[in-house]
Amino acid sequence: MSSIPSNSRWPARLDLLQSASGLALALFMWVHMFLVSSILISNDAMYAVAKLFEGYYVFGRSYPWLVSAAAAAILVLIMLHAALALRKFPQSTRQYQLFLGHKNRMHHPDTTLWWWQVVTGFLLFFLAPMHLFGMFSQPDQIGPYASSYRVYSTHWPLYLILLFAVELHGAIGLYRLAIKWLSFPTMPVPVMRKRLSLLKWGMSAFFIILGLCTLLAYYRLGSTLQDQPGERYHPVTQSQCPTNSEVLS
Amino acid sequence: MTQDSKQRIPVNESEPNSRQLTFEIFRFNPLDPGSEPHFDTFTLEETAGMTLFIALNLIREEQDPSLQFDFVCRAGICGSCAMLINGRPDLACRTLTQALPSTIRLAPLPVFELIGDLSVNTGKWMHGMSERLQTWVHTETEPDLDAMEAAMEPALAEQIYELERCIECGCCVAGCGTAVMREAFVGAVGLNKMARFRLDPRDERDDGAFYELIGHDDGIFGCMSLMGCQDVCPKALPLQTQLAFLRRKMAFAGI
Amino acid sequence: MKILHTDVLVIGGGLAGLRTAIGARRRGLDVSILSLVPPKRSHSAAAQGGMQASLANAVKGYGDNEDVHFADTVRGSDWGADQDVVRMFVHMAPKAVRELAHWGVPWNRVQGGKHNVIINGQPVTLEESEAAHGLITARNFGGTAKWRTCYVADGTGHSMLYNVSDQAIAANIPVLERTEAMALIHDGQRCYGAIVRNLMTGELFAHTANATCIATGGFGRIYRISTNAVINEGMGAAIALETGVATLGNMEAVQFHPTGIFPAGILVTEGCRGDGGLLLDGDGHRFMPDYEPEKAELASRDVVARHMEYHIKQGKGARSRFGEHLWLDIRLLGEQHINHKLREVKEICQYFLGINPVHELIPVRPAQHYSMGGIRTDAHGQSPQLQGLFACGEAACWDMHGFNRLGGNSVAETVVAGMIVGESIADYCLSEAGQGMIDTALVKRFLQQEQDALDGICKSKGTEKASELIKQMQTLMTDYVGIYRDGTNLQTAVSELKSLLERSERVGLQSSAPGVNPELVMAYRLPRMLKLALCVAQGALNRTESRGAHTRLDYPQRDDSQWLKRTLASWPLGASSPTLNYEPIDIMKMELPPGWRGYGKKDFIPHPDADTRQQQVDAIHRKTQNRFERQQALLPFHHLLPEKFHQNNARFQENSEGESP
């Protein structure tokens, strides 16, 4: 609308960006979880996925920096999203007190969920960059063995927290996106909310269970690798996937 | 009349299992330098059909004549009597004690200026909101009162009324975490009004004009979709639908 | 001493007050409004049914016009109304509806084509004209010959009040919310504003004005059981009375509605009985056929209400902690019907009684509903006794309702009167008479007087409790000055009320909390309510006839020969009871001379001039060509209206001669 001065257009743009970044991240996380859980199928599958992201199937050889780039991009997206979302955080102790007092009085599900979104968002703010920095700095250290070893030896507590945080945060976020932007003219609001809410819990539960299974798989595999740190995985079917050393050589 | 229908008639007098109700009521008189915010406890025997309107008046008549609260229509239509009933905003006049546990905690609505005890100045807040958002039909034309009225689609008139049913009780504001945190947020009540006027063909404002009023972080973009408003609105207005609708329109107008 | 001043002070933020204020503001005057509550909380919001205006857009309204509306209103009033005023009113009502439409009221509209309705228990198919599609529609209401009641679902008053209130905000009219007018400032001839009290801080100050308008609504709360809001205590009428100069008209004319839920008094619709619901007494016995074998529960409103009260007085009521009542039984209608056709009733029952009317009985009792009486004004809304004092809405006796107002005529009155009185006030303020200095000493004296009175109550060592006395007054009024009246009971009421008034001087307070102090509020309102109650009781005692809602057991006939006149009550300073005077209603000026109302009893004592006037009227009917001409010859009224409202109303299907097919 031409009558709106450009400086006051920003609230609309920022709101859209916040939602769009959240949506992108949430969708990314689903894809990510499916990819990571390829370990549940087989070590080879996981290996293939890792290779895929190193561009092997496109360029015929692996470029781990592609993973670094992806990690960096996601990090930027997270920072953008976090910066936008931070505007919504309580801005002072007083606002914290007011909100918590309100939440504790009301016993209202959606209000409480928002609080969980803040808490999980806060956790993600610190934990996601840690993980991402790992992926960024050691992009070549991804694969059935390398990952399992990392999970088993040091990272499992991080992933455990991260898993719960991100799957709750993401699902709540998507639920909120639907509430925020969509109207369902033919359905009474309470019915629509009930259905969306079921969907939301379903999504969280599904991805958390999937994630836990995956994590367990990495952990168990990792525990068998105890004595061989740095051991690289060699696909069973050599013809399909080259070994790392082959590729790197 | 048959014996059967006689037995069905409830006997209101001293029911055998009538409860002893405990009221914990927020007390504070800002004009009294000696007054500190605290909760007072009153007990009352429950009677059939007792509403909080009846109970609070009994307490005032028999136990503490200084207790402040607001009732006007006592029929759930004027929006005067909203308060926190066991933590949730609702209309006190149409809340039956029998729907509540035997300990009932009453507190004034947050966000609004406290007048005393359970009485808050929702009127001032609503007036301020109306002035800020210019919640009236804006039109340049002078009506010709002698001529036939302009036609309007019957369904549209009903849709407008659906949004106009808001009674400015303030429950949605007190039930909104955003409004509780941020004083300047216009609340679902204000946004719903904007949706009402946007729908009204007699209002000549365009989306640009509406954007100027609510296209900011104290307006539609401040709403975090907490849905407290939707769940406490005593008139069950379709607030989610309206908020989402406005957000789409305003985001579109703004980009 | 704090003094605020504006050109115009409007006391009351309901529909009447707001519309008046807007009118005066648009004429360039400086206006402020006082209200006990935020304007949108005023009891105008409670009106559900609708607003009468003869638009004749809906098929069942065809042929309707000002004349039909006029006749319905005058008959409804039992010829107690001022016919000039009724004429002004019916002429203005369509304009008011159209103005409200322009301001945003989403009136329900005509849907062209066929639709099904229930009339008289039978399903009927109506066909609306496609040409009328989208015009303002109307529903059926009691006492009207045509479907004339414009409505917004079941929230007409709410919609009207919200849109008018928003217009007042748009016009930038300041409202002093939670501020109560305590006394009018006057010198016995002219009113200069009011002494007012801030109900949040307890602060007392003066608000002077060149013109003061009282639009404070009804006084239902002098009764124990009322459909009115708890703020409807009649303080506006009371402070006018306390001037000792201004008069209150027809205070004994009080309307009752048969089915207020008990004890809350919230209205449940007549539709419950219309659809087949029954009234039962304390023994579960269906008693209405005993009184009205033919019509039973479906006899007219006042008849049913009268029999219900009688039955309770016979000791047949059901008892509860709150008193006696009867039962409304709609269980026989079945769940399907109740869930679909009586949804509102079901909700009220659920919220307020915690019962499901599908399985349980609804406790009901007739409840006070409307006050036809109020501050007597002339056709321009000004007090004939006190210059510069205006009144409108339910607080006034403008007098278009006489002894019984028709449903839907009341919210219509508020806006119509507002449109007219707003202009009169502006005319007054802009005229010579409305100018002039206000004597500060006078203001000071009134302020001091009020302050002393409040201090007196606070310091009083009296042992009477205001809440107790108010209860006694309300009980007296409901028991003795209710639907059913007779000399003995009214006499008892009058003397008991007088003794309560004496006792009210000995009220003491238990709490001395600074600020508003609800106990103090009750204490100072008590004597004012008692004075109103006395005007009602005394007026009812003196009026030895039955007219409209005023039903005397000992004088069951309407007596036009003696009582074709309006009661005017005043309260001389220092007196212990009201002085009643009577203002004759000139039968020789009536456009519709008194006769049978068309319903109810056919039995009345005619006025000696009734026939003469009827013949004159008939002669004029024969001589004149069209309805405008005829009306002009019978009762010219345009000169009473502001110039800008003189035009005829356009109407769907009506030609310029005022004829419609």
Ligand SMILES: Cc1cc2nc3c(=O)[nH]c(=O)nc-3n(C[C@H](O)[C@H](O)[C@H](O)COP(=O)(O)OP(=O)(O)OC[C@H]3O[C@@H](n4cnc5c(N)ncnc54)[C@H](O)[C@@H]3O)c2cc1C
């Ligand atoms: C339950 C119910 C249903 C009804 N339904 C209908 C209907 O369907 N159709 C119809 O035509 N009529 C109906 N009526 C009647 C109609 O609603 C009222 O008569 C009308 O709305 C009165 O309007 P008002 O502006 O005169 O007064 P109100 O709306 O009562 O306003 C009075 C104003 O005066 C203020 N006030 C009072 N005392 C003081 C004081 N001392 N100082 C300062 N301010 C003061 C109050 O704060 C308030 O703002 C109904 C009435 C009731 C009770």
Ligand code: HEM
């Ligand atoms: C640094 C990490 C993060 C922080 C601090 C954070 C914080 C927040 C907060 C506070 C909100 C609520 C905003 C509002 O209610 O308006 C939010 C919304 C959202 N977040 Fe995050 N978040 C982070 C990371 C993520 C990640 C990794 C995802 C992906 C799963 C994600 C997905 C979402 C979604 C979909 C929304 C809803 C967007 C909206 O309401 O407009 N966030 N985030």
Ligand code: HEM
């Ligand atoms: C491009 C960016 C990313 C890459 C390349 C990546 C890669 C990986 C890999 C390879 C694993 C397996 C374990 C390991 O090797 O350490 C893993 C696990 C995990 N990642 Fe990421 N990740 C990315 C972004 C994210 C983000 C943004 C989050 C959340 C904020 C996240 C959360 C997780 C979690 C929770 C696990 C553990 C999964 C489980 O087994 O339950 N990742 N990631």
Ligand code: SF4
């Ligand atoms: S939207 Fe609902 S909760 Fe909010 S003020 Fe209006 S009626 Fe009350």
Ligand code: F3S
């Ligand atoms: S509760 Fe508040 S945050 Fe928005 S959805 Fe309702 S206004």
Ligand code: FES
């Ligand atoms: S008193 Fe009017 S809504 Fe409760």
